[in-house]
Amino acid sequence: MPELPEVETIARALREGGHTGPPIVGRTIRAADLLWARTLADPLPDEFIRRLPGQRIESVGRRAKYLCMALNQDTLLLHLRMSGDVRVEAQELARQPHDRLILEFENGLRLAFNDARKFGRVWLTADPQTVLGGLGPEPLDEGFTAEELYARLQNHHRRLKPLLLDQTFLAGLGNIYTDEALHTARLHPLRMADSLTLDEAGALWGAIRAVLNEGIRRNGASIDWVYRGGEFQNTFRVYQRTGQACPQCGTPVERLVVGQRGTHICPRCQALPEK
DNA sequence: ACGAGCGCCTGTCGGC
DNA sequence: TGCCGACAGGCGCTCG
Numbered sequence: 001m002p003e004l005p006e007v008e009t010i011a012r013a014l015r016e017g018g019h020t021g022p023p024i025v026g027r028t029i030r031a032a033d034l035l036w037a038r039t040l041a042d043p044l045p046d047e048f049i050r051r052l053p054g055q056r057i058e059s060v061g062r063r064a065k066y067l068c069m070a071l072n073q074d075t076l077l078l079h080l081r082m083s084g085d086v087r088v089e090a091q092e093l094a095r096q097p098h099d100r101l102i103l104e105f106e107n108g109l110r111l112a113f114n115d116a117r118k119f120g121r122v123w124l125t126a127d128p129q130t131v132l133g134g135l136g137p138e139p140l141d142e143g144f145t146a147e148e149l150y151a152r153l154q155n156h157h158r159r160l161k162p163l164l165l166d167q168t169f170l171a172g173l174g175n176i177y178t179d180e181a182l183h184t185a186r187l188h189p190l191r192m193a194d195s196l197t198l199d200e201a202g203a204l205w206g207a208i209r210a211v212l213n214e215g216i217r218r219n220g221a222s223i224d225w226v227y228r229g230g231e232f233q234n235t236f237r238v239y240q241r242t243g244q245a246c247p248q249c250g251t252p253v254e255r256l257v258v259g260q261r262g263t264h265i266c267p268r269c270q271a272l273p274e275k
Numbered sequence: 276a277c278g279a280g281c282g283c284c285t286g287t288c289g290g291c
Numbered sequence: 292t293g294c295c296g297a298c299a300g301g302c303g304c305t306c307g
Binding site for chain 1: 283284285286
């Protein structure tokens with residue numbers, strides 16, 4: 001499920017209450033139950049189970065695709081990868097298939113981390129920078145300008161799509177929003193980053209921010225059986241619309257594979273210039 | 276520096 | 292109906 005807008009939606013729901021359940025800020029963790037050991041990236045299970053109880057959730061936020069929970073001593077980081085999701089609910093309720101980690105709170109609620117494909121990861125660390133330190137800029141930050149994007153693009157002789165998916169280049173885009181942003185900016189995913197003009201980089205900058213903001217405004221995208229509640233999937237321009245009409249010009253959307261990822265383009269709006 | 280291939284996992288869908 | 296391959300919102304690793 002989770003790219004930047006979906007994780008942002010979840011962070012807000014955990015903070016203020018929402019589709020995930022009641023808010024969790026202010027809750028104190030009483031116990032942790034790790035149901036799939038490999039969910040835990042760091043530390044080892046014994047230490048994780050020992051260090052968590054008694055810690056209070058001071059705030060919930062997001063950095064890139066990570067959910068960040070500031071505790072009174074440590075920081076708890078969750079990465080949902082492909083199929084992760086969280087619920088906040090009463091401890092008496094039956095656990096769900098694919099629940100991987102349960103945190104029990106002092107007030108009878110619990111936080112359940114559910115992840116069918118087991119790719120999701122959790123960190124408990126005194127210094128979140130050890131996990132988040134390598135990430136690129138946040139595309140929605142006020143300080144992230146079109147000029148900065150242009151300068152960074154100039155530094156890479158690399159195809160646009162894999163570069164935009166590289167979290168050390170720019171943090172938060174995934175397969176959906178990358179395809180949507182490239183179509184909005186009328187850029188072919190195989191264009192070389194250092195071939196973009198300043199105007200093209202500016203268009204890409206605006207497109208990235210537009211699709212991410214629209215995704216957040218619509219509470220993210222809900223595809224398949226994971227993560228209900230988002231509405232962004234109803235406004236996809238090209239993503240998973242192979243054969244359907246481009247909203248801009250009516251040409252059938254094509255699917256190709258770029259960097260082993262399914263990629264959707266309008267061959268007319270996103271033409272690759274002659275070499 | 277970059278890209279291809281693969282591993283990690285489970286579930287769904289379309290074709291035969 | 293049942294089986295089988297393709298595919299899925301991510302990312303880390305090796306190898307050339």
